Amino acid sequence: MALIxxxxxxxxxxxDVDPETPLLFVxxxxxxxxxxxxxxGLAQCGACTVIRNGQTIRSCVTAVNEIGxxxxxxxxxxxxxxxxxxxxxAFIDEGxxxxxxxxxxxILTAKVTLDAKPNATDKEIREAMDGIICRCFAHTxxxxxxxxxxxxxxxxxx
Amino acid sequence: MLTANPSRRDFLKGTGALVVSFSAxxxxxxxxxxxxxxxxxxxxxxKKLDSWIAINADGTVTAHTGKCDxxxxxxTAQTQLVAEELCVLIERVKLLQCDTExxxxxxxxxxxxxxxxxxxxxxxxxxxxxxxxxxVAMAADKLGLPAEQLxxxxxxxxxxxxxxxxxxxxxxxxxxxxxxxxxxxxRPHKDWVVxxxxxxxxxxxxxxxxxxxxxxxxxxxxxxxxxxxxxxAMGAKLVHVDESSVRDVAGMVKVVVRKxxxxxxxxxxxxxxxxxxxxxxxxxxxxxxxxQATFFDYLQKQQGRDGxxxxxxxxxxxxxxxxxxxxxxxxxxxxxHGSVGSSCAVADVKADSATIWSGxxxxxxxxxxxxxxxEIPQEKIHVIFKRGSGCYGLNGADAVTxxxxxxxxxxxxxxxxxxxRRDEMMWENLGSAMVIEHRAGLRTDGTIAAWxxxxxxxxxxxxxxxxxxxxxxxxxxxxxxxAPLNPGPAKKPxxxxxxxxxxxxxxxxxxxxxxxxxxxxxxxxRVLMHTILSPFFTGPLRSPLRIQNTFANECFMDELAxxxxxxxxxxRLKHLGDERVRGVLKAAAEAAGWKSHPYTPRALPxxxxxxxxxxxxxxxxGHNGYTGLVVDIELDLETGVVHPKRFFCAADSGPISNPDxxxxxxxxxxxxxxxxxxxxxxxxxxxxxxxxxxxxxxxxHLDYEMPVIVTVLLNPSDVPATGAGEGSITxxxxxxxxxxxxxxGVRMRTVPFTPERVLAELxxxxxxx
Numbered sequence: 017m018a019l020i021x022x023x024x025x026x027x028x029x030x031x032d033v034d035p036e037t038p039l040l041f042v043x044x045x046x047x048x049x050x051x052x053x054x055x056x057g058l059a060q061c062g063a064c065t066v067i068r069n070g071q072t073i074r075s076c077v078t079a080v081n082e083i084g085x086x087x088x089x090x091x092x093x094x095x096x097x098x099x100x101x102x103x104x105x106a107f108i109d110e111g112x113x114x115x116x117x118x119x120x121x122x123i124l125t126a127k128v129t130l131d132a133k134p135n136a137t138d139k140e141i142r143e144a145m146d147g148i149i150c151r152c153f154a155h156t157x158x159x160x161x162x163x164x165x166x167x168x169x170x171x172x173x174x
Numbered sequence: 175m176l177t178a179n180p181s182r183r184d185f186l187k188g189t190g191a192l193v194v195s196f197s198a199x200x201x202x203x204x205x206x207x208x209x210x211x212x213x214x215x216x217x218x219x220x221k222k223l224d225s226w227i228a229i230n231a232d233g234t235v236t237a238h239t240g241k242c243d244x245x246x247x248x249x250t251a252q253t254q255l256v257a258e259e260l261c262v263l264i265e266r267v268k269l270l271q272c273d274t275e276x277x278x279x280x281x282x283x284x285x286x287x288x289x290x291x292x293x294x295x296x297x298x299x300x301x302x303x304x305x306x307x308x309x310v311a312m313a314a315d316k317l318g319l320p321a322e323q324l325x326x327x328x329x330x331x332x333x334x335x336x337x338x339x340x341x342x343x344x345x346x347x348x349x350x351x352x353x354x355x356x357x358x359x360x361r362p363h364k365d366w367v368v369x370x371x372x373x374x375x376x377x378x379x380x381x382x383x384x385x386x387x388x389x390x391x392x393x394x395x396x397x398x399x400x401x402x403x404x405x406x407a408m409g410a411k412l413v414h415v416d417e418s419s420v421r422d423v424a425g426m427v428k429v430v431v432r433k434x435x436x437x438x439x440x441x442x443x444x445x446x447x448x449x450x451x452x453x454x455x456x457x458x459x460x461x462x463x464x465x466q467a468t469f470f471d472y473l474q475k476q477q478g479r480d481g482x483x484x485x486x487x488x489x490x491x492x493x494x495x496x497x498x499x500x501x502x503x504x505x506x507x508x509x510x511h512g513s514v515g516s517s518c519a520v521a522d523v524k525a526d527s528a529t530i531w532s533g534x535x536x537x538x539x540x541x542x543x544x545x546x547x548x549e550i551p552q553e554k555i556h557v558i559f560k561r562g563s564g565c566y567g568l569n570g571a572d573a574v575t576x577x578x579x580x581x582x583x584x585x586x587x588x589x590x591x592x593x594x595r596r597d598e599m600m601w602e603n604l605g606s607a608m609v610i611e612h613r614a615g616l617r618t619d620g621t622i623a624a625w626x627x628x629x630x631x632x633x634x635x636x637x638x639x640x641x642x643x644x645x646x647x648x649x650x651x652x653x654x655x656x657a658p659l660n661p662g663p664a665k666k667p668x669x670x671x672x673x674x675x676x677x678x679x680x681x682x683x684x685x686x687x688x689x690x691x692x693x694x695x696x697x698x699x700r701v702l703m704h705t706i707l708s709p710f711f712t713g714p715l716r717s718p719l720r721i722q723n724t725f726a727n728e729c730f731m732d733e734l735a736x737x738x739x740x741x742x743x744x745x746r747l748k749h750l751g752d753e754r755v756r757g758v759l760k761a762a763a764e765a766a767g768w769k770s771h772p773y774t775p776r777a778l779p780x781x782x783x784x785x786x787x788x789x790x791x792x793x794x795x796g797h798n799g800y801t802g803l804v805v806d807i808e809l810d811l812e813t814g815v816v817h818p819k820r821f822f823c824a825a826d827s828g829p830i831s832n833p834d835x836x837x838x839x840x841x842x843x844x845x846x847x848x849x850x851x852x853x854x855x856x857x858x859x860x861x862x863x864x865x866x867x868x869x870x871x872x873x874x875h876l877d878y879e880m881p882v883i884v885t886v887l888l889n890p891s892d893v894p895a896t897g898a899g900e901g902s903i904t905x906x907x908x909x910x911x912x913x914x915x916x917x918x919g920v921r922m923r924t925v926p927f928t929p930e931r932v933l934a935e936l937x938x939x940x941x942x943x
Contacts, residue, residue: 017424019754032491036426036445045443049386055514055563056595062866062876063514063663064943071777091384098923101385106320107382114842116381117388117515143874145341149512150870152245152564153845155880 020080024049025093035081039073040064041089042080051091053150056122072121078129091120094127101126103165107156112161114152121137122147126162134169141166141171199226209344216538217553220278223308223352227256233329233342235260235267239298241279242272242535243377245564246899247835248288254832255293258369259302259361262307262341264376272559282536282637284567285716286798286897292893295360303490305350312344363829363891370737370889371943372834373471383722390518391558391809394588397520398427399443401450401582403436404597404647407861408710409460413437418453429453430584435651439576439585443592450594457573462860463709470505470609473630480664480704483677484684485700492624492698504612504726505924508857509605511715515563516598517570521578522588527554532575533562533622539732540572542640544545544579547652567871568603568713573611576648585943591599596866601647602711604856607632610726612733622749624698627684629726631719632708633659640825659707668716669825673796676720676904677701680793681749693752693793710856710863714844717904718796725925727897728790729907729939733913742772742789742912749911752793752827754890758802759791761824761886766804775919778940781812785819786917790908794901800826800888801901803844805881807913811936814929815865816914820846823905825896826888840885840902847906848881849874853926 022029024047033044038057043049043066052075054062057075066075067089095101099106103123115121129136130145135146138142141162150158218225218238221606237256243249249269258262270276272283280291282740292298302938306326306369313331318527324331380386383835400737405412412434420426425441426449435659438449466666475894493499520531526552537557545552562571578591609630615623635645637655643649643654671684671691673846678684682699684692692699719722735745743763750756769788780786784807806820810835857865865871911922920935 017468033442039444041443044391046394048385048391049384053390053515053520053563054389054592056867057516058595058867060595061514081664085623097379097383097385100379104382108374109376111378111838113245113378113839114247115561116377116386117513117563119382121382123382132300142877143226144878148874148875148876149514151512151566151846151873153828153842153849154838155874155878156841156877159880160878168639 018081022080022088023085024088025090031080033080035079037080037163038076039066039078039080039083039088040075044105049090049092051093053117055118060147061118062125063118064120065124067124067128070128070131072125091119091123094123102168103162106161106165106168107158110161110164112157113156114154118150122150122158126165127172130166130169134166136166138163180570184697185581189758195903199211208395216274216279217302218276218278219390221352221354223301223304225278225353226298226348227305229341229345231273231342233266233340233346233449233641235262237267237269237298237302238277239271239292240277241283242559242561244535244561246839247375247832249281249377250373251831251835252292252298253376254369254371254373255299256302259299260306260329260368264368264373266329274541274555274557278495280362282539286900289827289831289895290798298355299360300354300358303360303514304352304355305354307358308352309341311343313339316344322783323658335454354903355919356759367383367649369831371604371828371832374669374833387560387880388515389520389531389533389562390515390592391519392560392590394520395524396404397588397590398439398441398585399437400437400578400591402577402591402593402597403450403453403455404601405434405457406649408463410457411460413456413458413852416454416735420449420452423449427587428585430581431582432580433631433651433653435580435586435648437581439581439589443783455936459861463858463862466858467750469607473607473611473632473706474693476706477661478660478704480701481705482664482667482672483701483772484667484671484682484686486685486698488698489624489626489700493613493615493626496623497618498616498737500616500921501611501613502730502733502908504610504729506722506725507925508607508710509715509850509854509872510856510865511566511569511602512567512599512601512723513565515596516593517562517574517740518590518592519571519575519578520588520590521575521582523548524581528549528579529556529558530575530579531558531560532745533560533565533571535565536572536637540575541639543638543643544576546643547576548579552909562580563609566716567718567753568602568715570598570602573601573636573646575649576643576646580648586779587856593671599866599871600863601711603635603646603711605715606708606712606719607721608719610723612726612730614730614734616734616738617724620740622696622734625679625696627677627679627812628702628704630704630706631722633705633712634708636713645713659705664702676723676727676795677703678750678796680791681731681746691796693750693755695749695751696719710858717825717900720792720900721850721904721907724790725794725907725911726906728792729911729921729923732788732912733921736773741772743768744770746789746791754800755791755793757828757888758800758824759789760802761888762802762822763789765824765884765886766822768804773916778918783808783810784917785809786913786915788909788912788914788916790905790912792901794897794904799896799898799901801905803902803905803909805909805913807910809914809915809917809932814931814933814936816852816910816927817879821881821883822886823883823902824886824888825898825901826890827901828889828893828895830889831895836887836898837885839899841883843900843902844883845874845880846904847903848910851907851910851927853928855926
């Protein structure tokens with residue numbers, strides 16, 4: 017066990033865990049977050065996605081001691097039910113989910129993609145979503161919500 | 175009914191009520207023991223209004239339901255139903271779902287049965303209507319006015335004079351002490367203000383912001399973490415566990431061994447993962463699995479339980495007289511639920527009681543099975559539903575629940591258990607592999623004279639129900655046998671046609687002793703089923719057997735249309751009597767701008783892409799929802815890749831409770847059906863299932879360019895509500911298969927239509943051309 021400092025959703029945490037512990041287990045079991053989820057444990061589905069310094073990572077295969085001082089943002093750190101982030105609002109508006117288990121991968125990957133390239137084409141957005149699995153197949157609504165967020169973002173900047 | 179169609183599913187559709195049986199293996203005694211919902215007696219009496227509805231001191235309504243939400247929209251739709259019938263704002267309704275201490279036993283939430291069960295004139299709908307009428311009667315009494323002069327809105331009963339009284343003033347926090355009223359009247363469809371409206375799913379804000387409490391996040395005080403260690407092969411037996419191999423894992427709590435069941439418990443999830451990986455176990459392998467490459471032949475050679483669904487007795491004679499005879503054999507691979515989140519449960523088992531949080535579709539049956547396994551009376555076991563990852567049927571949710579309970583009982587502490595991806599996929603109850611053979615004769619006028627159909631379906635275990643722990647991997651490891659298959663010859667069909675597995679094509683009359691339960695016009699008909707013992711566990715996977723059967727039936731219908739030189743839509747309509755099937759078929763065709771003409775072969779270019787259009791329809795389970803579908807595809811002749819571009823789907827599930835929720839189901843069903851049709855199949859080697867992750871199982875990722883979907887929702891108000899979540903998926907593989915033929919002249923008779931298979935068929939065709 018070792019004491020590790022973590023910056024998650026704008027807050028400092030000190031956790032006492034095996035340093036090899038996957039970040040996902042620390043976020044869910046120690047910090048009690050509900051955004052990142054265990055899907056496959058193999059970095060194949062995206063359910064455990066979190067943002068690390070502006071990039072998405074798969075927290076199920078990232079050891080907590082690799083994070084250092086990097087800022088981690090989770091789906092539940094992005095917004096709240098009362099004050100959703102604009103991309104979350106777009107998903108709410110479009111009803112872009114069924115069970116919703118996969119949403120960390122879907123929403124955070126789309127956000128990071130559009131933050132880096134606000135004018136990303138539909139094809140570019142789609143390609144960024146490779147390796148993300150939604151077994152309810154809410155794909156059509158999800159892409160619509162992402163596009164809606166992209167449009168709003170463009171207008172906000174223009 | 176049982177003899178008419180020995181079904182492999184866990185319920186039988188009765189006269190609008192759900193009759194839970196344990197598939198065809200039920201004995202008369204079990205059926206007799208069933209209560210109002212076809213379920214067991216419980217502490218929550220479904221005949222009492224207070225079991226369903228309570229008016230709180232502040233006038234809010236608490237309602238109880240045994241039908242839970244896995245993402246299919248039941249939570250919101252049922253909340254709308256209660257708000258509508260009680261005439262209160264939807265915000266004033268709190269719905270509690272699937273909890274053995276609180277909600278009536280409504281069996282399993284599955285099989286397109288929730289809408290028929292709770293949205294017509296019984297159960298939840300009846301309870302809400304009973305409560306409203308009771309409240310109006312109380313108000314009449316209080317105001318000294320006849321009930322006819324009173325109206326209700328916003329939870330307030332008002333007289334024409336303006337006198338009024340609120341629900342909370344009438345009964346707030348007190349019990350109704352009333353029986354459910356069979357005479358209670360539903361509010362008329364034309365007056366609906368909440369029901370029938372596209373209310374946004376109520377959990378959306380929590381869901382989209384990652385604040386929703388999935389079962390994966392339930393935490394019990396003092397909770398530790400488990401992992402199961404499954405055998406390396408189906409049929410393997412435990413020889414020895416070397417507990418010393420995990421002695422050095424920090425935070426180790428216990429190694430659990432019961433018969434062939436092995437698990438570990440540790441203070442943290444990571445320690446449990448490490449212990450599960452390090453634990454040295456000696457297993458003795460069982461017999462090798464039958465080979466995948468020749469499995470369909472194997473299936474057809476086995477002795478099974480035969481069932482004759484219909485038999486007009488003249489099929490052979492009619493086919494012998496026919497102008498043209500068409501034969502075809504279809505096969506459908508084992509497929510998987512493959513939930514994106516691996517299943518999870520939390521169990522707190524004490525010496526003489528237990529509390530279990532589970533994503534199961536069946537809280538009461540799970541309680542019963544847990545009682546058997548734990549040897550704790552079921553009254554002392556509390557099973558609480560918490561949504562897990564979407565299940566699409568019997569995924570790992572039931573097994574993980576029972577596993578967690580065993581681990582907790584062994585270590586004496588609350589245990590959270592989540593499967594690894596491999597645990598989830600290697601041992602799930604697969605969707606059945608099937609072989610379907612068709613033989614039909616055409617008359618000179620191009621109509622179908624006779625249709626003979628025979629199928630072979632792989633079957634082992636399934637839902638455990640209340641009494642069959644061995645239907646799941648957990649039970650098998652603990653030494654329970656799956657429900658016996660009882661091989662034997664078919665009996666003559668009796669009773670009324672039960673087409674719940676869609677074995678009978680919509681074009682047959684479905685007559686048994688003069689009573690015709692089918693919707694079609696082909697009177698010379700025979701449908702024979704063989705249920706064969708599967709080497710792997712099987713169980714309900716969204717549209718169980720129905721998707722396989724509909725694929726074969728609807729593709730063969732196209733083959734018949736071709737043989738009759740007829741347009742596939744016209745040919746279908748010619749043989750369909752059921753107005754609702756005709757309705758969805760025509761609606762889908764109209765949306766697609768269908769142009770009637772027989773298939774004309776064309777020379778295929780050597781490379782590039784070709785396009786095609788296909789059609790299909792289904793009367794789900796015979797009478798439980800209607801779907802018509804047209805699909806346009808593009809096919810790459812060099813790669814064999816099939817790419818659906820547009821779906822036009824018409825759905826009729828009776829009066830719509832929530833058009834947005836229904837649309838979401840139709841869309842998701844189409845795309846899931848497409849993914850299953852194009853590439854999903856379970857694979858195995860001599861030891862067991864090898865499609866155990868997202869590299870080995872081919873689910874379409876989010877980067878796939880999805881087809882445009884046009885949905886047409888029919889909304890008849892004068893018929894009962896039917897199932898709504900499984901129609902579109904059922905129709906999808908057949909429509910895509912028919913579109914492939916339309917594009918290329920190549921008939922794909924095996925699902926999935928992998929690029930390799932498409933290329934192989936194209937190659938065969940070019941050789942014979």
